Amino acid sequence: MIIDSNKIQKVIDDSPQDKKQLIMILQNIQLEFHYLPKESIGLVSEYLGMPQSTVYSAATFYKSFSLVPRGENIIKVCKGTACHIKGADLIIDQLYAGIGIKPGQTTKDMKYTIEVVNCVGACAMAPVMIVNDKYFGEVKCNRATKLVKKG
Amino acid sequence: MKIDSIAKLDKWRKEIQTKQKAIKTKILICLGPGCLAGGSDKILKEFQTILKKKKIKDVLVESVKKTGCHGFCARGPMVIIEPLGIFYSKVKKVHVKDIIEKTLQKGEIIEKLLYKDPDTDKIYKEWRKIPFYARQQKIALRNVGQIDPDEITDYIVNGGYSALAKILKGMKPDEVIDQVSKSGLRGRGGAGFSTGRKWVTCAKAEENPHYVLCNGDEGDPGAFMDRCIMEGDPHTVLEGMIICAYAVGSQEGYIYVREEYPLAVVNLQKAIDDARKFGLLGDNILGTDLCFDLKISKGGGAFVCGESSALMRSVAGEIGEPRAKYVRSVLKGLHDKPTVLNNVETFANIPVIIEKGADWFAAIGTKKSTGTKAFSLAGKIKNTGLIEVPMGIKLKEIIYDIGGGINDNRKFKAVQTGGPSGGCLPADKLDLEVDFDTLADNGSMMGSGGMVVMDDRTCMVDVSRYFLNFLVEESCGKCVPCREGLFQLHKLNEKICEGKGTEDELKLMENLSKTIISGSLCGLGQSGPNPFLSTIMYFRDEYEAHVKKQECPGGVCKKLITYKINDDCNGCMACLSVCAASAITGKKKEQHTIDEVKCDRCGACYAVCNINAIDII
Numbered sequence: 001m002i003i004d005s006n007k008i009q010k011v012i013d014d015s016p017q018d019k020k021q022l023i024m025i026l027q028n029i030q031l032e033f034h035y036l037p038k039e040s041i042g043l044v045s046e047y048l049g050m051p052q053s054t055v056y057s058a059a060t061f062y063k064s065f066s067l068v069p070r071g072e073n074i075i076k077v078c079k080g081t082a083c084h085i086k087g088a089d090l091i092i093d094q095l096y097a098g099i100g101i102k103p104g105q106t107t108k109d110m111k112y113t114i115e116v117v118n119c120v121g122a123c124a125m126a127p128v129m130i131v132n133d134k135y136f137g138e139v140k141c142n143r144a145t146k147l148v149k150k151g
Numbered sequence: 152m153k154i155d156s157i158a159k160l161d162k163w164r165k166e167i168q169t170k171q172k173a174i175k176t177k178i179l180i181c182l183g184p185g186c187l188a189g190g191s192d193k194i195l196k197e198f199q200t201i202l203k204k205k206k207i208k209d210v211l212v213e214s215v216k217k218t219g220c221h222g223f224c225a226r227g228p229m230v231i232i233e234p235l236g237i238f239y240s241k242v243k244k245v246h247v248k249d250i251i252e253k254t255l256q257k258g259e260i261i262e263k264l265l266y267k268d269p270d271t272d273k274i275y276k277e278w279r280k281i282p283f284y285a286r287q288q289k290i291a292l293r294n295v296g297q298i299d300p301d302e303i304t305d306y307i308v309n310g311g312y313s314a315l316a317k318i319l320k321g322m323k324p325d326e327v328i329d330q331v332s333k334s335g336l337r338g339r340g341g342a343g344f345s346t347g348r349k350w351v352t353c354a355k356a357e358e359n360p361h362y363v364l365c366n367g368d369e370g371d372p373g374a375f376m377d378r379c380i381m382e383g384d385p386h387t388v389l390e391g392m393i394i395c396a397y398a399v400g401s402q403e404g405y406i407y408v409r410e411e412y413p414l415a416v417v418n419l420q421k422a423i424d425d426a427r428k429f430g431l432l433g434d435n436i437l438g439t440d441l442c443f444d445l446k447i448s449k450g451g452g453a454f455v456c457g458e459s460s461a462l463m464r465s466v467a468g469e470i471g472e473p474r475a476k477y478v479r480s481v482l483k484g485l486h487d488k489p490t491v492l493n494n495v496e497t498f499a500n501i502p503v504i505i506e507k508g509a510d511w512f513a514a515i516g517t518k519k520s521t522g523t524k525a526f527s528l529a530g531k532i533k534n535t536g537l538i539e540v541p542m543g544i545k546l547k548e549i550i551y552d553i554g555g556g557i558n559d560n561r562k563f564k565a566v567q568t569g570g571p572s573g574g575c576l577p578a579d580k581l582d583l584e585v586d587f588d589t590l591a592d593n594g595s596m597m598g599s600g601g602m603v604v605m606d607d608r609t610c611m612v613d614v615s616r617y618f619l620n621f622l623v624e625e626s627c628g629k630c631v632p633c634r635e636g637l638f639q640l641h642k643l644n645e646k647i648c649e650g651k652g653t654e655d656e657l658k659l660m661e662n663l664s665k666t667i668i669s670g671s672l673c674g675l676g677q678s679g680p681n682p683f684l685s686t687i688m689y690f691r692d693e694y695e696a697h698v699k700k701q702e703c704p705g706g707v708c709k710k711l712i713t714y715k716i717n718d719d720c721n722g723c724m725a726c727l728s729v730c731a732a733s734a735i736t737g738k739k740k741e742q743h744t745i746d747e748v749k750c751d752r753c754g755a756c757y758a759v760c761n762i763n764a765i766d767i768i
């Protein structure tokens with residue numbers, strides 16, 4: 001995937017030039033491109049006048065940042081305590097059988113990415129799966145793939 | 152309109168009261184996380200669409216209100232009709248027309264939507280009478296599920312910002328702190344530190360400026376109380392923080408919200424904007440000398456950022472690594488300045504304490520743990536949801552009287568409290584009173600309030616492995632005992648789950664735990680071994696079954712179990728179609744069989760079989 005650095009620069013320029021806002025700037029870039037393109041590390045470091053290593057360490061410390069491109073549809077499977085004991089692993093297994101990827105992976109056609117999250121605060125409905133911000137509660141494992149494809 | 156005096160606030164409140172009196176009937180629709188997943192947003196729209204076209208006495212389009220989590224998530228989506236308190240549960244969009252035509256127009260009750268107690272078969276018309284609600288007492292959650300979080304007027308009409316008015320009218324900062332201290336309020340974020348003591352220390356600190364922070368990171372998996380407060384009643388958090396700012400002399404504050412809670416961010420931001428617009432935040436609040444403003448800071452998905460010093464670094468745009476606290480963060484906090492950090496629920500209690508007085512609050516709960524506590528009930532329990540109960544209530548009462556007991560009436564095995572820093576308590580501890588000290592004395596902890604209930608189909612060795620895995624991922628890596636120790640502990644735990652552990656290794660794990668606890672800098676490492684220590688303390692027999700007999704009594708650990716189809720199988724093909732390993736064979740309407748060699752023990756067949764025709768051996 002090729003991303004125009006000018007576009008990244010634009011997002012950066014729209015953010016305050018303040019070292020304290022490092023994480024917010026990275027969040028803004030990720031919001032736009034769904035991940036942090038490689039160039040963004042250098043661009044942010046120049047903009048804020050801090051070493052690339054500092055930007056890189058923040059980008060790798062926080063789980064919400066991804067350094068690799070993510071698919072069009074993000075599937076989040078909750079593996080919080082409540083979801084774990086109510087069979088979150090089964091959902092992951094069934095999704096693997098259904099669309100052929102494991103958590104952390106993206107399908108070749110860039111359509112789906114599966115991510116594991118630790119509790120999304122809907123534990124009462126465990127096990128929970130989120131497809132592009134739509135919550136599915138009490139997910140039956142044999143329906144997981146269908147729910148994903150329906151979106 | 153700026154509300155630039157206390158008199159104006161009172162006048163405004165009266166005006167709203169008069170206006171809202173015109174709306175006699177209220178239809179509350181819960182948009183909490185659970186009900187939303189069940190499609191309550193569609194129900195809300197349907198009500199609005201139909202009511203726009205219909206004329207019904209006492210019912211207006213404004214009668215329909217969206218609210219935060221009403222609590223009884225297991226019965227969602229729910230619709231509540233006030234003032235009668237009619238409680239319709241498991242509502243679907245198709246029911247809306249019926250509710251309007253029968254209940255709203257003719258006053259008829261639709262029985263099939265009412266709650267029926269599965270044990271007694273008793274049908275309840277009014278939500279307050281349902282056992283799930285009847286045992287509760289709501290302070291921090293008083294408005295959650297009752298008001299529209301987007302409407303500042305809803306908050307104000309229910310007495311919102313009157314605690315703020317009260318202190319500005321005639322209480323000195325130290326009198327405010329005195330009330331908070333006397334109330335006995337202890338931090339609801341986990342450690343249970345005295346809130347009043349924290350505020351006093353900050354107020355007396357000479358360095359300036361002072362900051363007020365709210366911890367909305369809620370990283371404990373299995374907990375969602377803070378989410379529901381931030382989403383369902385954001386103004387109470389704001390009011391609590393403004394009162395704190397007045398008490399400790401601060402002009403700037405932040406609410407740190409985890410990024411998994413986008414709706415909380417939206418609702419809080421709306422509340423902040425509204426409060427600013429009406430002069431309840433910003434310069435010269437309510438026309439007084441008090442100046443205080445707030446910003447939201449979004450987390451980046453790191454559990455350790457809930458820890459005080461890590462959170463402060465994260466707010467400052469740095470990496471959220473905890474620091475050594477030779478000087479406490481209340482003296483050297485955000486930007487190294489004096490800082491009060493409190494949990495969401497802690498702040499939510501403050502307005503009520505100021506309003507009703509310290510003595511009133513201190514009379515609730517136990518002597519050393521005053522007030523109430525919000526819990527999220529999840530796991531294998533019938534009535535999952537959000538509750539608030541007086542401290543000192545017995546675990547048994549929460550799990551059986553409020554929670555309705557275990558799913559499918561199976562056997563209770565353990566309840567996990569305190570998240571990854573807490574522990575699991577077994578059946579013979581169900582008589583324990585829930586307060587900070589009793590839980591800690593028994594190898595668990597109050598934590599932030601997540602309660603995950605486990606039944607006999609849960610493996611405690613697997614639960615310990617689960618938490619250790621979580622902590623290995625979340626350790627920031629600064630301290631060797633935490634980073635490497637938890638990693639090794641997890642590895643040894645995993646070996647046990649595979650039936651390869653030895654008794655010597657169990658001893659090794661206990662020793663290693665001691666090292667991790669004493670050699671770690673922050674709470675994550677210091678309490679990291681707790682899930683292991685509490686499970687081995689109460690469920691040693693399960694560890695021994697894994698180690699000595701290579702058996703998993705809970706039927707969870709994949710390497711130690713096999714699945715077999717029994718004679719009850721009616722050949723419905725459900726398991727066959729779900730088996731990803733193609734290990735199941737059999738014709739329609741004939742008994743199926745599982746090929747033990749091909750089977751990878753995922754358990755999907757077991758999960759889909761509706762007639763218990765699959766045994767775990």
Ligand SMILES: Cc1cc2nc3c(=O)[nH]c(=O)nc-3n(C[C@H](O)[C@H](O)[C@H](O)COP(=O)(O)O)c2cc1C
Pocket residue numbers: 337338339340341342343344346366367368369370371454455456457458459460492493494495497599673674675
């Ligand atoms: C690893 C770790 C994670 C924590 N996570 C949270 C959290 O998510 N929410 C919270 O309120 N407190 C959390 N705490 C506790 C905070 O450090 C702090 O004690 C608390 O926010 C203080 O507020 P309180 O006195 O009102 O409870 C955590 C502590 C540790 C060590």
Ligand code: SF4
Pocket residue numbers: 455472473625626627628629630631633634671672673674675676677
């Ligand atoms: S105890 Fe663990 S999480 Fe805490 S500072 Fe040390 S390494 Fe980081």
Ligand code: FES
Pocket residue numbers: 078079080081082083084118119120121122123124126127128372373374
């Ligand atoms: S454990 Fe999955 S939503 Fe909380």
